[in-house]
Amino acid sequence: MQQGSLNLQQAPPIGVPFRFFLSAPLFGLLAAAVMLLQGPDLFVSRWSLSTLAVTHLITLGFMTMVMVGAMMQMLPVLAGAPVPRPKLVAAIVHPLLVLGTLLLAGGFLLVQPHLLQCAVVLLGTGLTVFFCSMLLSLSRVCNPTATIHAMWLASIAFGITIGLGLTLGYSHGWGALLPSQSLRDLHPAWGLIGWAGLLVIGVAYQIVPMFQMTPGYPRWLMRSLTASAFVVLALWSLAQWQGVGNWTWLRIACVCLLVAAYGVFAAITLDLQSRRRRRMPDVTLEFWRAGMIFLLLAALLWLSRQLPALAFAQSDVLLGVLVIAGAAVSFISGMLYKIMPFLAWFHLQALPASDRPLPNMKAILPEKAQRRQLRLHLASVGLLIAAALWPALFAYPAALVFGAAMAFLMANLVSVARVYRACLQRVTQTDLSSSLAKRA
16 A cells, blocks of 8 residues: 555544553553562552552553554544544543543552543443444445454454443442352453454554565455454354353364464564564564564464463463453554654645655664664563563563553654654744735
């Protein structure tokens, strides 16, 4: 896909995605602070309240924050279907997502049901507004591509994730009984495998060939992968809901199929990247490669957990580290380093005075700064993996390095916003001076 085929003129104002992108690393820093305060206890069980707090600071505050901003940017650009009244939607969704995530994490850490109750209301309202906006935008697409089909399925998975999450939040906040304990597994599965996973696949169909200069994905993969993964995830959910017994075989079969689906996607992506036309170093490519490797490791670990002989106590925590910190944060960081400089460059070029010298994308965010943060990120994931296995030794170093990686990410994103604002002010002042000179 070429840049010329993008509907860039329908893009929302730059402030719409930027407010989400710039907020995300702050939640990563908060997650690192909680890790530092809780220490080794955080890595003992995925069910501890402090672990739930950190998990949601990253999945809601970082991952979902970026994905909401990215969707508001990509729906009009890739699909030609702008989000209706994007400024209003962003003004509603962003503060509700920020406050709701903070209250949710605070409710878990302080064991305060009233904070959880407020979080459920705020998050439920904000995410529902965004969910409805997504569906309205996608319903307006006349000629859906493989990316649009993936976005549709990811949106449905997002709606299911919201419903399951609100049910769990209601249980925690109001002390209600769950209809099934399987909801504790279904909620993260639909959020990570469904919403995040399907969206990454759909976006990769466009972003990887366009920005990383690779061949296109095979047509058979684009036609069948996301729909197959969605159906298998639904069948796995049914088997998980039914519990052990006659449904065990279906659950194991679905796990094998999901592992195969995402494993094939990761392997093909790595193969395409190895055949890219441009051989110059690219930090965002390395983020994606790292994400694919962590995704493959997570898939193998999830598969091994189906065999009791290979299961071990810390596999739950390790799986979360590989999927969230390893794969998801890597993909999202790589996308941020492409999307933010590109948006800044594009909006500057679109100014009336765009004939004046303006910085290119590499000048907006130098690769050296990105590479420093990449090294910190990879070191943090390695330490988090070690902390999942040996909490007493590696919990504190993992928290410190993860926080440093998020701080560097924040600094890099803020520098993009500063360059954009400085150039915008310079162009505006030049235009004003020229206008005054003409009048004189």
